[in-house]
Structures are given as C-alpha cells and as structure tokens.
Amino acid sequence: MKTQDFSVAITVDDAPEKVFxxxxxxxxxxxxxxxxxxxxxxxxxRYHYKDVHAVTMKITEIVPDKRVVWNVLENHFNFTNDQTEWVNSNVIFDISEKDGKTEMRLTHQGLVPGQECYDICSNAWTGYITGSLRDLITKGQGAPNPKEN
Structure with missing residues (x-):
C-alpha cells in the first residue's frame, strides 16, 4: 500500500517570485x-508554539521561484506519544505557473494518515497555507502566530 503524504495547494494571480x-x-x-x-x-x-509544538528545520533545497524544502531535524508535540513523528520528514513547497496563474503546493512528505498528529497537523497546514500564506501573497499581510511574551 502506498503512503499518502499530506498535500495542499493554492492558486494566486501573483508572480512565482512573489509566492517564493x-x-x-x-x-x-x-x-x-x-x-x-x-x-x-x-x-x-526553530519554531515553537507555547508548550504545544517545537520544531527545528533545516533548509535543504532552494530553487528561486520554483521550490523550497525544509527537513525536520527535531520535533516535539505535547499531544502525541510518538515524538518521532515529523522527524526526518520534508516540508516541500513547489511553485509552478498554470494558465497565467501561480500554483503553490505544500507537500509534507512523511505526514501520513494514521499518525497521531495527522488530523491536527493537516488541518493546521491547510489553515496556514489557504489562509495566512495566501493573504501574505495576495494582500501583503498574513496572520502568523504572534510573538509570545
């Protein structure tokens, strides 16, 4: 049985350079x-959200206006038993032009159904990509998690 890595895409009217x-x-x-x-x-x-999620990413590939890849070096969720979920997975952003528009597809290679975090993580990625990242591209302002005190 083939594993199904999580993926979500958006299409915008903006240039690939702006998306990148x-x-x-x-x-x-x-x-x-x-x-x-x-x-x-x-x-x-390194990213962290309160005591809920902390992750260390390494940028392993950058192709201007085409692709960005992050490799997960370390990860911690306070809501899973298996702390190895995400470790050595890749977060891949692919940018392509289609019919005069720009498509950006995030694929989290290694985030698959059946993992403890799959539902929460796939919903979170979908929200960030289809909401905050899209708004940053199209409106100039995203909705990132605020800085903690």
Missing part, C-alpha cells in the same frame, strides 16, 4: 516565534 518570497518570510505567515534565518540554503531555524 512569501514562503521564505515564515514570520509573516506561520509564526513570529521563529529563531534563525528562514531564507538561505543550509540554514537551520
């Missing part, structure tokens, strides 16, 4: 609680 730049502005659409550079090949950065 928005993806790399992780503080602008995912969270303001990011430590490290999120836009350079080989960089490692």
């Amino acid at each position: 730049n928005a993806i790399n502005n992780v503080r602008g659409w995912w969270s303001q609680e990011i430590n490290g550079n999120t836009d350079k090949l080989g960089e490692t950065w």
Whole structure:
C-alpha cells in the first residue's frame, strides 16, 4: 500500500517570485516565534508554539521561484506519544505557473494518515497555507502566530 503524504495547494494571480518570497518570510505567515534565518540554503531555524509544538528545520533545497524544502531535524508535540513523528520528514513547497496563474503546493512528505498528529497537523497546514500564506501573497499581510511574551 502506498503512503499518502499530506498535500495542499493554492492558486494566486501573483508572480512565482512573489509566492517564493512569501514562503521564505515564515514570520509573516506561520509564526513570529521563529529563531534563525528562514531564507538561505543550509540554514537551520526553530519554531515553537507555547508548550504545544517545537520544531527545528533545516533548509535543504532552494530553487528561486520554483521550490523550497525544509527537513525536520527535531520535533516535539505535547499531544502525541510518538515524538518521532515529523522527524526526518520534508516540508516541500513547489511553485509552478498554470494558465497565467501561480500554483503553490505544500507537500509534507512523511505526514501520513494514521499518525497521531495527522488530523491536527493537516488541518493546521491547510489553515496556514489557504489562509495566512495566501493573504501574505495576495494582500501583503498574513496572520502568523504572534510573538509570545
């Protein structure tokens, strides 16, 4: 049986360059609680949301206006027993032009049905991509998690 990696896509009227730049502005659409550079090949950065989720990502591929790949080095959820979920998975952003529009597809390679976090994580990714990232691209303002006190 083939595993089904989670995937979600959006289509916008904006140029691939604008979509690419928005993806790399992780503080602008995912969270303001990011430590490290999120836009350079080989960089490692860390995200956390309260005591619920913490993840360390390494940027393993950047192809301007086409693709960004993050590899998950470390991950912690406070709601799963299996703390290895996400570890060594890849978060892939593919950008392509179709019919005069730009499609951006996020595939979380390794996030599959049956994992403890699948429902929560797939819903969260869908919300961030179809809401906050889309708004950052199309309106210039996303809705990232705010900086914690």
